[in-house]
Amino acid sequence: MTRVQRNLCRCLVVLVCLVFPLAVAQAQDNDAFIQYRQKVMTSNGANLGAIGDILKNKLPYEQHIGVHAQEIQRMSTLIPSAFKKETAAGKTDAKPEIWKEWDKFTAAADAMGREAAELATVAQGGNMEAISAQVKKLSDACGNCHKPYRKPKEESYKNKS
Numbered sequence: 087m088t089r090v091q092r093n094l095c096r097c098l099v100v101l102v103c104l105v106f107p108l109a110v111a112q113a114q115d116n117d118a119f120i121q122y123r124q125k126v127m128t129s130n131g132a133n134l135g136a137i138g139d140i141l142k143n144k145l146p147y148e149q150h151i152g153v154h155a156q157e158i159q160r161m162s163t164l165i166p167s168a169f170k171k172e173t174a175a176g177k178t179d180a181k182p183e184i185w186k187e188w189d190k191f192t193a194a195a196d197a198m199g200r201e202a203a204e205l206a207t208v209a210q211g212g213n214m215e216a217i218s219a220q221v222k223k224l225s226d227a228c229g230n231c232h233k234p235y236r237k238p239k240e241e242s243y244k245n246k247s
């Protein structure tokens with residue numbers, strides 16, 4: 087080995103040592119962001135699911151519907167910052183379109199927030215038909231964002247080992 091070659095070798099070793107841990111740290115970092123935003127969504131799923139249970143099984147919790155709706159309304163305000171970090175790789179169903187169409191994505195979060203706030207108001211009236219109709223509008227607002235920005239079930243990370 088010439089001196090130049092030896093130096094090149096050393097340089098490479100140093101580079102790999104520096105870059106590899108950085109790449110690992112970056113991956114862990116992304117996973118943490120993904121897990122967090124999925125928990126925000128899981129909370130939406132739990133609250134909408136609870137409302138569905140109350141209606142479907144005629145549980146004596148009509149008073150709870152407004153509270154669940156308020157929780158979803160609050161979550162809508164967290165969606166923009168929870169998804170700000172651009173990462174569509176790994177254990178996630180987020181589509182890259184989110185960050186290409188950021189304004190549309192956040193508008194879909196706002197729309198969900200408005201439907202949830204409306205449900206909280208309608209729930210106070212106690213009219214079950216009106217409540218059911220507003221629940222439908224709210225769940226449509228979830229779908230309006232999932233359709234363009236979330237991978238369909240068949241492609242979900244949950245089906246991959």
Ligand code: HEC
Nearest residue numbers: 124127128130131134178179180194195198228231235236
């Ligand atoms: C502004 C867009 C948007 C709105 C509005 C929205 N979601 Fe989501 N949701 C997403 C995206 C994107 C993902 C995929 C996140 C990921 O895997 O990183 C997701 C994932 C989920 C998940 C799966 C979480 C997991 O652990 O993988 C559930 C459950 C969910 N959403 C429920 C809801 C419900 C219920 C509503 C309405 C009350 C709703 N979402 C409204 C964008 C949205």
